[in-house]
Amino acid sequence: MNLDAWKGWPAPAKLNLFLHITGRRPDGYHALQTVFQFLSHGDVLDFEPLPGNEVRPAHALEDVAPEDDLTVRAARRLKQATGYGDGALIRVRKVLPMGGGLGGGSSDAATTLVALNHLWGTGLSLEDLAELGLTLGADVPIFVHGRAAWAEGVGECFEPIDLPESWYLVIHPGVHVSTGAVFGDPGLTRNCEPITIADFTAGRAGNVCEPIVCKHYPAVAEALVWLERQGVQPRMTGTGSCVFAAFAGEDAARDALVRLPAAWQGFVAQGQNRSALQDRMDRA
Numbered sequence: 001m002n003l004d005a006w007k008g009w010p011a012p013a014k015l016n017l018f019l020h021i022t023g024r025r026p027d028g029y030h031a032l033q034t035v036f037q038f039l040s041h042g043d044v045l046d047f048e049p050l051p052g053n054e055v056r057p058a059h060a061l062e063d064v065a066p067e068d069d070l071t072v073r074a075a076r077r078l079k080q081a082t083g084y085g086d087g088a089l090i091r092v093r094k095v096l097p098m099g100g101g102l103g104g105g106s107s108d109a110a111t112t113l114v115a116l117n118h119l120w121g122t123g124l125s126l127e128d129l130a131e132l133g134l135t136l137g138a139d140v141p142i143f144v145h146g147r148a149a150w151a152e153g154v155g156e157c158f159e160p161i162d163l164p165e166s167w168y169l170v171i172h173p174g175v176h177v178s179t180g181a182v183f184g185d186p187g188l189t190r191n192c193e194p195i196t197i198a199d200f201t202a203g204r205a206g207n208v209c210e211p212i213v214c215k216h217y218p219a220v221a222e223a224l225v226w227l228e229r230q231g232v233q234p235r236m237t238g239t240g241s242c243v244f245a246a247f248a249g250e251d252a253a254r255d256a257l258v259r260l261p262a263a264w265q266g267f268v269a270q271g272q273n274r275s276a277l278q279d280r281m282d283r284a
């Protein structure tokens, strides 16, 4: 068996370039309109075959019990769905902040589904994997398909979209935001008029979670103000806490990163309409 094929599977971050809430489903989940783009920056996963039914992480993630790790849950879900008899050891080389709105957990889960389906030869289609993934998190199907997308519903209805592959500076302002708490906030705007792709392209779109998160986490508001002072249009991704802005090019984004206040972490990455996971599958 060629074990190199089991190593180095990318799990890229995503940005929500805007996020509107257009209503609420009977089960309380919010109906969204959003645009997802991938970044050239993310976690990397290595797998090893294990005999028998054993699926386990190589090491525990901070504050995540091994049983709750989305990679372990994804691998078990794939075994259940296909009846595959063996197991896997999963090592997540974690780069993305957790609870930062960059979708790291969902991306790790999607990469586990796509990689193990290939390595185990379980033969599910991308549609099958996306359906399995949706039971783990709303964003997992987008990561499985790996195309920048206009998305509606809770993220399960989406279509590919071609976006400028801008260079972004992404700032993590050092706080963790609970997605559930943001969606539960009474002040959240939940009745946005549905918009079109043309509205988004013309800049008539924002992130309705921003004012809620800024109210509870002043560091997020400060990071947005700091970005604005660099002469760029700032935005929060998902339910936060990370904020980002597109710069004129890689050099301009890196110059701004050098000026970043020491209290915050940041990185520069390029927006991608096709995720690194798709490129890896092409090479596999």
Ligand SMILES: C[C@@](CO)(OP(=O)(O)O)[C@H](O)COP(=O)(O)OP(=O)(O)OC[C@H]1O[C@@H](n2ccc(N)nc2=O)[C@H](O)[C@@H]1O
Residues within 6 Å of the ligand: 016, 028, 029, 030, 031, 032, 100, 101, 102, 103, 106, 136, 137, 138, 139, 153, 154, 155, 179, 180, 181, 183, 237, 238, 239, 240
């Ligand atoms: C809003 C997005 C945009 O990418 O934000 P981020 O989590 O990436 O910031 C995601 O779709 C997040 O999806 P997902 O990752 O599945 O959310 P979870 O953490 O499972 O949601 C936690 C809780 O938030 C609420 N929730 C979540 C998504 C949604 N469309 N409506 C909701 O009301 C539900 O109460 C849910 O139990």
Ligand SMILES: Nc1ncnc2c1ncn2[C@@H]1O[C@H](COP(=O)(O)OP(=O)(O)O)[C@@H](O)[C@H]1O
Residues within 6 Å of the ligand: 061, 063, 064, 068, 069, 070, 071, 092, 096, 097, 098, 099, 100, 101, 102, 103, 104, 105, 106, 107, 108, 109, 179, 238, 240, 241
């Ligand atoms: N492999 C994983 N990577 C990241 N988070 C995970 C993982 N498994 C479970 N989680 C849980 O999912 C939560 C959301 O993580 P993440 O997807 O990184 O953030 P967000 O949804 O804000 O983009 C984490 O706070 C953590 O408790």
